[in-house]
Amino acid sequence: MLKIENLTATVGEAEEAKQIINRLTLEVPAGEVHAIMGPNGAGKSTLSYVLTGRSGYEVTGGSATLNGDDILEMEPEERAAKGMFLSFQYPVEIPGVPVMTFVRTAMNSQRKLRGEEEISAPDFIKKSREIAKQLKLDAEMLKRPVNVGFSGGEKKRLEIYQMMMLEPNFLILDETDSGLDIDALKIVADGVNALRSPDRAVMVITHYQRLLDYIVPDTVHVLYRGQVIKSGDKDLALELEKNGYTGVIDAAA
Amino acid sequence: MNVHAQNTLTEAETALIDSFAGRFSDLPGDADVTVRRDEALELLKQGLPTRRVEAWHYTDLRRLLSTIPAFKPVSEAEAVAPLLDHAVVLPVLNGTVHDREAGPEGVAIARLADKLQEGAVEAEWLTAADRFDAVGAVNAAFVSDGYWLDIEEDAELEHPLELQNIHAGGQVHARFVANFGVNSKATVVERQTGAGSAFATSMTHLDVADGAEVLWIVLQEQPDDTAYLGRFSAKLGKGAKLTLFVMNSGGKLVRQEVKVVAGGEGSEFKLRGVNLLGGEAHCDVTMVLDHTAPDTFSTETLRNVVTGKANGVFQGQIRVAQIAQKTDAKMACNTLLLSDEAGFSSKPELEIFADDVACGHGATVTDIEDEHLFYLMSRGIDEKMARGLLVKAFVAEVIEELEDQSVIEALEARLVNWFAEHG
Numbered sequence: 185m186l187k188i189e190n191l192t193a194t195v196g197e198a199e200e201a202k203q204i205i206n207r208l209t210l211e212v213p214a215g216e217v218h219a220i221m222g223p224n225g226a227g228k229s230t231l232s233y234v235l236t237g238r239s240g241y242e243v244t245g246g247s248a249t250l251n252g253d254d255i256l257e258m259e260p261e262e263r264a265a266k267g268m269f270l271s272f273q274y275p276v277e278i279p280g281v282p283v284m285t286f287v288r289t290a291m292n293s294q295r296k297l298r299g300e301e302e303i304s305a306p307d308f309i310k311k312s313r314e315i316a317k318q319l320k321l322d323a324e325m326l327k328r329p330v331n332v333g334f335s336g337g338e339k340k341r342l343e344i345y346q347m348m349m350l351e352p353n354f355l356i357l358d359e360t361d362s363g364l365d366i367d368a369l370k371i372v373a374d375g376v377n378a379l380r381s382p383d384r385a386v387m388v389i390t391h392y393q394r395l396l397d398y399i400v401p402d403t404v405h406v407l408y409r410g411q412v413i414k415s416g417d418k419d420l421a422l423e424l425e426k427n428g429y430t431g432v433i434d435a436a437a
Numbered sequence: 438m439n440v441h442a443q444n445t446l447t448e449a450e451t452a453l454i455d456s457f458a459g460r461f462s463d464l465p466g467d468a469d470v471t472v473r474r475d476e477a478l479e480l481l482k483q484g485l486p487t488r489r490v491e492a493w494h495y496t497d498l499r500r501l502l503s504t505i506p507a508f509k510p511v512s513e514a515e516a517v518a519p520l521l522d523h524a525v526v527l528p529v530l531n532g533t534v535h536d537r538e539a540g541p542e543g544v545a546i547a548r549l550a551d552k553l554q555e556g557a558v559e560a561e562w563l564t565a566a567d568r569f570d571a572v573g574a575v576n577a578a579f580v581s582d583g584y585w586l587d588i589e590e591d592a593e594l595e596h597p598l599e600l601q602n603i604h605a606g607g608q609v610h611a612r613f614v615a616n617f618g619v620n621s622k623a624t625v626v627e628r629q630t631g632a633g634s635a636f637a638t639s640m641t642h643l644d645v646a647d648g649a650e651v652l653w654i655v656l657q658e659q660p661d662d663t664a665y666l667g668r669f670s671a672k673l674g675k676g677a678k679l680t681l682f683v684m685n686s687g688g689k690l691v692r693q694e695v696k697v698v699a700g701g702e703g704s705e706f707k708l709r710g711v712n713l714l715g716g717e718a719h720c721d722v723t724m725v726l727d728h729t730a731p732d733t734f735s736t737e738t739l740r741n742v743v744t745g746k747a748n749g750v751f752q753g754q755i756r757v758a759q760i761a762q763k764t765d766a767k768m769a770c771n772t773l774l775l776s777d778e779a780g781f782s783s784k785p786e787l788e789i790f791a792d793d794v795a796c797g798h799g800a801t802v803t804d805i806e807d808e809h810l811f812y813l814m815s816r817g818i819d820e821k822m823a824r825g826l827l828v829k830a831f832v833a834e835v836i837e838e839l840e841d842q843s844v845i846e847a848l849e850a851r852l853v854n855w856f857a858e859h860g
Contacts, residue, residue, distance in 0.1 A: 285826075
């Protein structure tokens, strides 16, 4: 599914550029959930932006492929059409663009890029209704501009709404648990789990192990200074929660 | 300000003055009107205002008005489809009212040419406000026709009216008057458009009586090689509510003046403006708003999208008289500058003589935010489409504030049209 080899990336312009991802190697096979944990500044969010093609992040070495396709050469929208999806840590407010208009435009753009037919208006509305209900999102909210006036929890749920609408095959959740109370967390986790399938994979970026009780990972990686310094099964997350990162970092040094 | 002598007139100024001799015999008006036209022409002979005149600082009319076309003798202009369904269309074609529909119930409609002929207009009405009132002077000298509407007391017009000032090139100079009776309610659209290179002026005056509610929409969609000078003026009675929506999306040189007097206690004025400027357009919206009664309320919101080598101007002056206590006035001018060669100048001015008021203004000039762009692109929308969505959203916010869904949809359709043509 997703294969990252010796990836090196910098943030910033020319002389100010800072290397945040440092010869990172990581593989997430189809059907699996991998958690990326690590202290602040380890490069977790940067990794998510490099994978989705945000401008300002420059890849200076290595490769990343999704199902064998080199994604680093692609525009963000092409990566999306290939199935990449990032649930943002801080979803932006976009005044004037209603949620439904946005998601339908995105869906049809992706379909067009893949050479598929557009979704019909009734099919879209039906699908939207079902998913909104499942996520306990008010239908009125979907008519409002994207994220404008939404609470932190509502924004995160709206990310998952988009994910469920667009049905990507590689899901990146960047700190999706932050700002969620326990009920919202369960709703969000149920949404993600509903998407789990043998041909999809999930990368869960998180600080805390709490989310991993609900979205159970197959593998946990510890990211530090742009590298994976330790990988293990879900118990590694519990260990980190208990003992912090210091031990792992010292052992790797 | 000193009157500055201009020794020689520009080619365009000369052409404008010369065109009067050939046009004069066709212009309607009694003896008084003729005297006013003559006075206006004398003003024009002193030359058009330059950037040294404060009110024209950002729009050097003398330099920018480079050509004056001849009048077209035959009417080739055709009315356009109305903005809103079921609208009663009142066209002025190449400066003349041909046949007109009978007005709907509650509205008396007269030809402006008849009013001029009968001498039914006050002298000051055809007098320039000052030496540099180019819009008033050109229009007073050359105005040929238009409509005069009287809306009855308590009338609530079921369908909108649409005034059209349409040219097929050449020169057109029209005027519109609308008197809204006490507690009347109406929506009126004013279209300024045509085909071919033209010099067009148009002046509109509203008298909104006590308790009347008016939505007035000005759609200026002149061809890219047309110069257009317009003025909208209004006087508001007690508790009167006027919303003026102005959309400029055409023209090479455009000056749209707005002069409103919130003169009735508790009156409300809203200006909502959308300027879509591309190519080499120069578009200037200049507003002077007087609050002259207590408890008056006004808000002005302008959203500008400027691309190519276009240049935009907004001058907004709010004057609050000493008597106008409890005035609440807010002005905002937000611009998206989409090209390095585009420009926008914003000049807010508050003159407050009352001590218990709430007045404010703000202006921003920005580009599309990378964060927004990336968010849309990461969901599968390509950059061009994402930019289009964001720019459209930026102006649509102002349109969506209007209450009537059919008006919102019609204006958004014009927006989509413009973006389709200007990418």
